[in-house]
Amino acid sequence: MALPASRSTAAPSPPTAAEAPERPRLARARVAVPAGLRPPARRWTRALGAYAYVAPAGLLLLAFQVYPLFYGGYVSLFRWGLTRQAFLGIANYAQVLRDPEFWRSLLVTVYYVVGVVPAEIVLGFLVAVLLSQRVRGRAAYRLVYFLPYVTSMVALGLVWSWVFNANFGLANAVLRLLHLPPQRWLLEPRGVLALLRGGLSFWAGGPSLALVCVIVVTVWYYTGFHAVVYLAALAAIPMEIHEAARLDGARGWRLMRSITIPLVSPTTFFLAVIATIGAFQSFSIVYTLTGGGAAGGNAAEAGGPLGTTRVVTLFIFNTFYGEFRVGYAMAAALLLFVILLALTLLQLCLGSRRVHYLGGAG
Amino acid sequence: MAEIRLAHVSKRYGQAVALRDVTLVVRHGELLALLGPSGCGKTTALQIIAGFLVPDEGEVWAGDRLISSPRAVLPPERRRMSLVFQSYALWPHMTVFQNIAFGLELRRLPRDEIARRVAWILEVVNLGGLGNRYPHELSGGQQQRVALARALVVQPDTLLLDEPLSNLDAHLREQMRFEIRRIHTETGITTVYVTHDQAEAMVIADRIAVMNAGRIEQVGTPPEIYDAPQSHFVASFIGQANCLPGTLVGPALVRCGGLQLRAADCRAFRPGDDVVLCVRPPAVRVRRTAGAAAGDNLTVGRLVQRAYLGDLEDLRIALPGGVVVRAFVPAGQRYEPGEELLVELPADACRLVRP
Numbered sequence: 001m002a003l004p005a006s007r008s009t010a011a012p013s014p015p016t017a018a019e020a021p022e023r024p025r026l027a028r029a030r031v032a033v034p035a036g037l038r039p040p041a042r043r044w045t046r047a048l049g050a051y052a053y054v055a056p057a058g059l060l061l062l063a064f065q066v067y068p069l070f071y072g073g074y075v076s077l078f079r080w081g082l083t084r085q086a087f088l089g090i091a092n093y094a095q096v097l098r099d100p101e102f103w104r105s106l107l108v109t110v111y112y113v114v115g116v117v118p119a120e121i122v123l124g125f126l127v128a129v130l131l132s133q134r135v136r137g138r139a140a141y142r143l144v145y146f147l148p149y150v151t152s153m154v155a156l157g158l159v160w161s162w163v164f165n166a167n168f169g170l171a172n173a174v175l176r177l178l179h180l181p182p183q184r185w186l187l188e189p190r191g192v193l194a195l196l197r198g199g200l201s202f203w204a205g206g207p208s209l210a211l212v213c214v215i216v217v218t219v220w221y222y223t224g225f226h227a228v229v230y231l232a233a234l235a236a237i238p239m240e241i242h243e244a245a246r247l248d249g250a251r252g253w254r255l256m257r258s259i260t261i262p263l264v265s266p267t268t269f270f271l272a273v274i275a276t277i278g279a280f281q282s283f284s285i286v287y288t289l290t291g292g293g294a295a296g297g298n299a300a301e302a303g304g305p306l307g308t309t310r311v312v313t314l315f316i317f318n319t320f321y322g323e324f325r326v327g328y329a330m331a332a333a334l335l336l337f338v339i340l341l342a343l344t345l346l347q348l349c350l351g352s353r354r355v356h357y358l359g360g361a362g
Numbered sequence: 363m364a365e366i367r368l369a370h371v372s373k374r375y376g377q378a379v380a381l382r383d384v385t386l387v388v389r390h391g392e393l394l395a396l397l398g399p400s401g402c403g404k405t406t407a408l409q410i411i412a413g414f415l416v417p418d419e420g421e422v423w424a425g426d427r428l429i430s431s432p433r434a435v436l437p438p439e440r441r442r443m444s445l446v447f448q449s450y451a452l453w454p455h456m457t458v459f460q461n462i463a464f465g466l467e468l469r470r471l472p473r474d475e476i477a478r479r480v481a482w483i484l485e486v487v488n489l490g491g492l493g494n495r496y497p498h499e500l501s502g503g504q505q506q507r508v509a510l511a512r513a514l515v516v517q518p519d520t521l522l523l524d525e526p527l528s529n530l531d532a533h534l535r536e537q538m539r540f541e542i543r544r545i546h547t548e549t550g551i552t553t554v555y556v557t558h559d560q561a562e563a564m565v566i567a568d569r570i571a572v573m574n575a576g577r578i579e580q581v582g583t584p585p586e587i588y589d590a591p592q593s594h595f596v597a598s599f600i601g602q603a604n605c606l607p608g609t610l611v612g613p614a615l616v617r618c619g620g621l622q623l624r625a626a627d628c629r630a631f632r633p634g635d636d637v638v639l640c641v642r643p644p645a646v647r648v649r650r651t652a653g654a655a656a657g658d659n660l661t662v663g664r665l666v667q668r669a670y671l672g673d674l675e676d677l678r679i680a681l682p683g684g685v686v687v688r689a690f691v692p693a694g695q696r697y698e699p700g701e702e703l704l705v706e707l708p709a710d711a712c713r714l715v716r717p
Contacts, residue, residue, distance in 0.1 A: 240451035243414060248465035248516065249439045258464070262455040356455030 069337075072330045080327035092331035102332060104307065105315035106339075111207035112286075112311055113279040115215035116222075120275050121268060123219065124226025129256070131227060132234045142231075146224040153221065157288025160217045161186060164289075186210045186290055189305035208308035214289050218282065226271055233267035234260070236358065262356050269351045273344060280340050283313040291317075312336050364425045364442075364519040364552055365390050366411060371420030373406050380406040382576040384420070388520075393546050393553040395563035398573035399599070404556045407573075408522055411554060412445050413438035424520065444513035445522040448529065450505045452497040458484075458508050459493035465516040483515040486545060503534045510542070514549060521546075521553040527562060539565045560600050564588070572596050588642075594715050597640035604646070604687045606639045607717060616714065620683025623659045624709040637714045645711035646689035648677060648697070651704050659707040663687070665697050679705055 076092050079085040096102050131142055148156060163170045164185035172182035188195075191205020192212055207215070237260070245259045261268075290304035291314060304310060310318070316336070320329035366388040373381040381403045388394045396404040409415040411422060413435055422430035424443075429436040452461050459480055466476045484490045487507040497505055506526055513521055523542075527535045543566050546553055557563050563570045564584045572579045572587060572595070580592045591597035598605055608618035614628045616639050625639055651662060663679040666686065670693065677689045677697060687705065697703060 238449065238451065240447045240449055241453065243412075243438070244445070244447060244451040244512075245453075245464070247412070247438050247443065247445050248512075249468040250464075251437075251439060254468070259453060262453075265455075358454055 073334060075327055076330035076334055078327045080330075081324050082326075088327065092328050093335065095328065096332045096335055101307075101310075102312075102315060102335075105310050105312045108207070108211065108307075108309065109280060109311040109313075111211060112215060112218075112282065113276060115207060115212070116218050116279045116282075117272065117275045119215070119219045120222045120226050121271055123223045124271070125230050125261075125264070125268075127223060127227040128230030128234055129260075131231055142228070145227050148221045148223075149225045153284045154288050156221060157217070157285050160213075161289050164213050183209060184305075185213050187305050189308045208305065210290055210304045211309045214286055214304075214309055217289060218279075218285055221285065222275070222278075226275070229267055229271060230264060233264040237263050238358075263358060265355045266357055269347075269355045272351065273347050276347065277340060277344060280336065280343075281313060282311060283317065286311055286314060287317070365423075366520060366552065366554065367421075367423040368407065368411070369421045369423070371407070371410060371417045371422065373403070373410065373415065374418050379576050381410070381417075384576070384578055386571055386578060386581065388552055388554055391550045391552055392568040393543075393555060393566060395555045395557055395567035395570045396573055397557055397560060397563040397567075397570050397599075399558055402573040403576040404558075404573050405524055408445075408524055408554060408556050411520075412443055412522055413441055442519040443522060444516060444518040444520075445524065446506075446509045446513045446526045448525040450497075450509040450526075450529075452505055452508055452512075454497055456496075457493065458489070458495050458497070458500070461497070461508060462512045462515050465512065469516070479515055480511075483511040486514070486548065487511045487541075502530050503538060506530065506538060507541075510545065514545070514551070518551065521551045523553065523555045525557055527557075527559070535559075535562070542566055572599065574599070589713075591640060591713060591715055594638045594640070594717055597638070597713065597715055602643045602688060602690075603640045604643065605715075606641075606685055606687075608637055608639055610635045610637050610714070614709070616712075618683070619681075619685045621659075621661060621681060621685060623707060623712060625712040625714050626710045628714055631714060636717050638717050640713045640715055641687070641707050641711050643676070643688040643690045645708055646687060647706040647708065648679070648689050648691050648695075649704050649706075650697075651702050659709060659712065661705055661707075663703055663705045665699050665701045665703055668697060668699060677703075679703060681705060 075084075077087060077089060079088055079092075127145055131138060131145070135141075162168070166172065166182065166184045166187055169185065171185060175182050188209035191208055194205030195209060241263065242255065242259060245255055250258060286304075286309055290309040312332070313336075316329050316332050319325050319332060366386075368384050368386045371381055371384045372379070384403070384407060386394075386407075396407060398404050406415065410417050410430055413430060416432065416435050417430055418432055420431075421428055424441065427436070428434075429441055453464070456464065462480045462483060463476050466479060471479075480493065481490070484493060487510055489504060489507050489511065492500070492504065497508065500508065506529075509526065513523075526542075527538050530538060539562055542555075546566075555563070555566060557566075567584065569581060569583055570587050571581045574595045580587060580596045582590070587596060587600050591600060591603070594605055597603045606618040606621075606623075608616045608623075610628060610631045610633050611617045611622070612633060614624050614626070616623050616625050616628075616637060618639055623639060631637055661681055663681040665677060666680050667678040669676040671690075673693055674690045675693050675695065675697070677691060678686055679689060680686050687707070689705070691697075
């Protein structure tokens, strides 16, 4: 049958019986489904199944992460004590940003993060390098380094608070053995720089000795975790990568600097991000050591000697439970969230360019 | 340049023996291939030469320097050797230039000298202009050349290659064999080349050491290995071979099943010895039974199977006594399965080896 030369806008008239060739009529095929088999599900019913699997975790996230975030935001718009009071709009946020205590706690947090994160990463990496050597008792060493991480942080905090006890603690006992003057440790508000070199103002003296003690305990706690993660990263580097460098003459520090460290950069990046987030959110160990622990006292006074270990989370805690300024505390918490989000995005933006993957496209 | 000598080297992994009493000499400037199936110990031998493994017995010498023994091992970085790995082992965070320049930087050469040498070696391996690329931006063949360039630029005394072409496709592999041969001819570095591909070894190597189960079966030039195999393993591993077990019944006379065949060079054997008679399929002559028959080791067989290979046909022919031989004949003869054929096994192509 010849095709029409041009399209016609008029509807084509049906062919007559004399014009149209006989065409076989195609019936819609109906396939009988054997007994015991279900017909193929439609797309939306398949999706329903997937959502059902995701639902439990999703509901938990919604209930304990997403909902509190939005509800906290709502609460932060009010003067809120034990009950909701006046609507303030963004006045709580403005007040937080004008509060010198908030900024001081942020400074303490920055000291804490700067002290904790690099130390955890560096020590974690070094411990992993040592644990990846073929030495006897390697499994026992790994257990020893990882043990703090699986122990209750509160329990560890209590033990360390006794280690740093000014009168009976192990730390001062060691100093006495070395004929060095004992320290007040968790009760010392002066900055370490001021202790080493006098004449500095209070806040120019750097982090307090009490905060340094908290940093030490935190680093000790998390180093094992970082080491285990780095161990996996080191094991993933093919031996030939190092062998090729050794043949060229690289050894020791040069081998580590030029080859090993760049190749574990994805792990370093990951640990830096989560360690920073974790350090900003740190509460238990700070509170146990210098909040309700060694410092004693009530929630409103938590934060170590002269507030020199009052990190932002403790500030929020004090404001919420000590002063019952719930709306104000929520505003501070959300500001912390925004600061942390911005910092994480900055880390992602700057850090991702320096990450090298073994498979390329670094 | 250096001569590499392995003297009675053995290596064990628990109960498993990777190398058994291996003695081998790699001469100045030659390219010696270690050829064998997977697990034969060739990579272990290479790792011992490189210094990454310690031999349990024996010694390794580079020139007049003892570099490996069970008691002392010279570290790899002090052996003046380079190694091209099967996976190339390029550093993914460095550009091509940086990968190649790394060894030169460790030797504290001036920057302009480094740049000059890197540019030169990139031209040698036909990768000029790719210095700023990263390894993941290169093809497999290009990565392989970068690995080779990195190994050569430091001007080692010895070059070691561990199956460098095994990750390439067949076409590229064939191309790169000639490239490696060309580069070796230009540089003249003493080279040890590990491979399981016999065609690769035949094309690239000056001499081949065939290994099996931790031992060296035979060392020789490619023609020596191919034409005069000294063991059943070498005969069957290198190229195709018809291996007929039999017994030496007289001077150069072997009984194989129901056949009595003449062989070349039986001096290594005495009458009564069990032997294997090896003859290559291309050497087997086949013709139709019609016409006068003259030649060595003539017998009549029946064609069992025929395979068309383009220029050739691969014939499997059943001989009296249950012996089946393969023959490669020019295509176009149109032999049919079941047809009776006259089969000649030329005596000078029949080699005797130990079982």
